[in-house]
Amino acid sequence: MTEPSTTELLTAAAAGDQAAWSSLVDRYSRLVWHVIWLVGARGAIAEDIYQTTWLRLVEYRDRIRDPERLAGWLARTARNEATRQGKLAARQRPVDEIDLLGLAPVIDLSSEPEPGHAVAEGDVLTRIWSALERLGDDCRQLLGLLATAPDLTYREVAEVLDRPIGWIGPTRRRCLDKLAAVPEVRSVMEASIE
Amino acid sequence: MSSDDPRPPSDDARRPDDALRPDDADLRPGDDAAADDGLLIRLIGEAFDATVAPPGHLEDFARSAHRLVLAEAELAEISDDSLVSARYRGDERRLRFVTPRVVLELEVVGASIMGRADGMDGLDRLVVESAAGTEQSVPVDTAGMFELAEIPTGPVRLRVPLSAALPSDETDDRFESIVTEWVVLRSRP
Numbered sequence: 001m002t003e004p005s006t007t008e009l010l011t012a013a014a015a016g017d018q019a020a021w022s023s024l025v026d027r028y029s030r031l032v033w034h035v036i037w038l039v040g041a042r043g044a045i046a047e048d049i050y051q052t053t054w055l056r057l058v059e060y061r062d063r064i065r066d067p068e069r070l071a072g073w074l075a076r077t078a079r080n081e082a083t084r085q086g087k088l089a090a091r092q093r094p095v096d097e098i099d100l101l102g103l104a105p106v107i108d109l110s111s112e113p114e115p116g117h118a119v120a121e122g123d124v125l126t127r128i129w130s131a132l133e134r135l136g137d138d139c140r141q142l143l144g145l146l147a148t149a150p151d152l153t154y155r156e157v158a159e160v161l162d163r164p165i166g167w168i169g170p171t172r173r174r175c176l177d178k179l180a181a182v183p184e185v186r187s188v189m190e191a192s193i194e
Numbered sequence: 195m196s197s198d199d200p201r202p203p204s205d206d207a208r209r210p211d212d213a214l215r216p217d218d219a220d221l222r223p224g225d226d227a228a229a230d231d232g233l234l235i236r237l238i239g240e241a242f243d244a245t246v247a248p249p250g251h252l253e254d255f256a257r258s259a260h261r262l263v264l265a266e267a268e269l270a271e272i273s274d275d276s277l278v279s280a281r282y283r284g285d286e287r288r289l290r291f292v293t294p295r296v297v298l299e300l301e302v303v304g305a306s307i308m309g310r311a312d313g314m315d316g317l318d319r320l321v322v323e324s325a326a327g328t329e330q331s332v333p334v335d336t337a338g339m340f341e342l343a344e345i346p347t348g349p350v351r352l353r354v355p356l357s358a359a360l361p362s363d364e365t366d367d368r369f370e371s372i373v374t375e376w377v378v379l380r381s382r383p
Contacts, residue, residue, distance in 0.1 A: 030248060
């Protein structure tokens with residue numbers, strides 16, 4: 001049996017079908033959380049952004065122009081909420097931290113996972129994650145977004161990361177090359193191809 | 195290279211890594227990727243999935259968010275928010291929500307809000323709802339002014355029951371209330 005399309009799920013959810021709504025959450029929850037994480041939000045701020053993003057979809061469930069582009073809509077909404085809530089949090093409790101994405105300084109761009117999120121135990125994934133951590137923020141954010149949301153278009157990626165469209169292709173190439181050059185990653189790739 | 199780079203596309207113009215034309219903005223960056231790139235991207239995705247998973251209580255919240263639909267409510271959209279608008283320069287956060295017939299204006303001062311509802315004669319109360327499930331009834335004076343001393347943290351919305359106002363020629367029978375978009379007015383500590 002084929003999976004229902006996002007359009008079908010959204011249409012059913014807008015008509016009150018709770019199961020369809022839950023399926024949408026199952027399909028896109030990780031994308032939303034990963035975008036929030038990639039733009040640097042952590043802790044209670046990240047949770048508020050996540051909740052508000054889904055509440056926004058509840059409000060606009062019957063007004064999404066192109067339901068098959070829902071991934072992009074959610075990613076942009078999460079990003080916009082991150083900007084808004086980052087600024088709010090900065091007003092409430094300003095701290096000195098770097099703000100690489102133009103978000104509020106309270107947003108922590110360190111690559112440490114949330115407490116309780118175990119670093120991947122699989123050897124291959126651990127090596128990939130470890131190599132990603134050693135790349136710069138640009139690479140980590142771009143490759144992370146492309147990996148977690150491969151259906152996003154250039155336009156959507158540019159909006160989420162607040163970068164020019166023309167920045168994406170060359171940066172992607174440079175970052176993939178950098179990552180592939182890490183010896184641990186190279187050995188993983190060679191083993192996978194063999 | 196910017197998206198309006200005047201250089202002509204390269205020979206391998208379909209490969210977005212090398213040259214992106216403005217018309218290609220709706221392509222996906224992974225289109226036409228080499229096999230190695232695809233493998234690497236897949237492994238990065240798996241590493242993210244294994245490392246940065248959304249907490250279970252948040253996913254439970256998202257699944258249950260559908261219960262917050264108010265089918266008989268008209269949505270008052272945010273038209274201005276001083277946090278993200280260049281039009282405001284003041285220290286206090288100001289927001290404006292609009293429907294075709296009602297304007298709700300809020301000023302956030304510390305943990306409290308002062309507001310004004312414009313366009314609803316006789317409105318005597320509204321409700322502040324939090325995503326956590328709390329509700330507070332807030333009296334509205336004859337000038338449409340209202341005040342709430344302690345805003346709930348996390349996402350909130352204002353609900354204006356139309357039964358709390360005098361009917362007018364503008365009243366739309368399809369709706370029982372007006373609700374604002376969800377918005378965080380006060381972050382959790």
